[in-house]
Amino acid sequence: MMEGKDDADLFADLGLSESIASIPSYTFIRDGLNRIFASSNNIWNVLIGTRLTPPKPLSDYDLVHIHNPVPLAGMVSVALHCRIKGIPYCVTTHGISKVPKIPEELGLSRGQRIVFNHGFLRAYKNVLSNATHLFALSEGDQDTITEWFSDQSVSVLPNGVDLNVSPEAPEVDTKVDLPDKPVLLFVGRIMASKGVDDLLEAFSLLEHDCKLIIVGPMRDEHFKDQIHTLSDDVEYRGYVEQAELDALYRRADLFVFPTRSDVFPLVTLEAMAAGTPVVSTTVGGLPEQIPDQVGRLVPPKEPKTFAAAVDGMLSNEQLRTEMGRAGKSLVEERYSWEAVAKAAVTEYYRIVN
Missing domain, CATH: 3.40.50.2000 (Glycogen Phosphorylase B;)
Structure with a gap:
C-alpha cells in the first residue's frame, strides 16, 4: 500500500505488522502546484504518485487490488505497470457515484471542467475499463459503474467494521x-x-x-x-x-x-x-x-x-x-x-x- 502519515497507528489498531509492505509515494508535483497557485485545498492531491516497488517482482503476483480514486496519478501508474506485465487487477471504486459531481462541488469554471473531463475523468475511466473486475461500495455505486461500462464485471463489496465494539464489553475509560x-x-x-x-x-x-x-x-x-x-x-x-x-x-x-x-x-x-x-x-x-x-x-x-x-x-x-x-x-x-x-x-x- 502507499505510505501515509497515519499508517503506524492504523496498523497498531488492526494488529498488523509483517504482512504489510508500504510503497513509497511522491508529492513534489502536488506540493509545487500548491505553492504556485497558493492553494490550500486538496485539488492537486490527484497528482500524488507512487513508486511501484513491491517486495517481490510484479510478475510474481497473480492479482493486484487497487483502491481509488485519489490519488489518480498513483492509481494510473499501478494500472499501467500491471498492463505492461500482463497482471490482472481489480479496483474498489470508492464513491464513484460522487465523481461526476466533483466539478459542481468544487465550483470549477468552464475551462477547469474541460481539464477535469480530459485530464482526470478520461484517465480514471481508462483504468476502470481495463480492470478485470470492479468492486462497488454500494448498489448506488454499482449503478454508476453499469452506466459507464455496461459490459464490465462488477459486484458490491462494502467496507467492513470491527466487531470488537459490543454492548457486552466492559467500560474501559x-x-x-x-x-x-x-x-x-x-x-x-x-x-x-x-x-x-x-x-x-x-x-x-x-x-x-x-x-x-x-x-x-x-x-x-x-x-x-x-x-x-x-x-x-x-x-x-x-x-x-x-x-x-x-x-x-x-x-x-x-x-x-x-x-x-x-x-x-x-x-x-x-x-x-x-x-x-x-x-x-x-x-x-x-x-x-x-x-x-x-x-x-x-x-x-x-x-x-x-x-x-x-x-x-x-x-x-x-x-x-x-x-x-x-x-x-x-x-x-x-x-x-x-x-x-x-x-x-x-x-x-x-x-x-
Missing part, C-alpha cells in the same frame, strides 16, 4: 461517565458537509432533555464557538482514542449523523455494531446500511425533520433496544471484516482461476 439522561453521539469530521449545522439546530429544537457528545477532528473552525455556546449539554471531545470511542458507542442511546454528502460511512456501522440505533439521512449508501428495523433516515438539510425523528426515538426505549439488536445482527452478517474479506477472496479466486 472513566471519561465516558455521563449524566443520567439520554446521550446522543455524533462522530465525524466537524464540517458543513457532515451536517454539523443541521445537528446543532436540530439539538436546539429537541423536546427531550438529553446530552450531545460530538467527536471528530475540527475541519471548520467556525463551529467551535457554535458548539461551545449552544448549551451546557453539548460537549465537543475532538479526537479520542479508539478505546474511548468504543465506550462512547456503547454508552450512547442514539447515534445521530445528519450528513449532507457521504458515500458509505463507517461510523454508522460502528454504532450499529455496538448495538446503538441510528438517525441519519438518505444520502449515498446509507439507505442500504440502515433499513427501518435498525434506525431512521430523513432527507438531508432538514433539521426540523431530523429533530422530530430523534424525539420519536427517544420517546420509545423498547424500540431503541429492538433496533440496537437488529443493527448489531445486520453488521455481523454483512459488514464484519470477516464477511467482507470472505467475499473479496471468493472474487479473487474467480478472477485468477
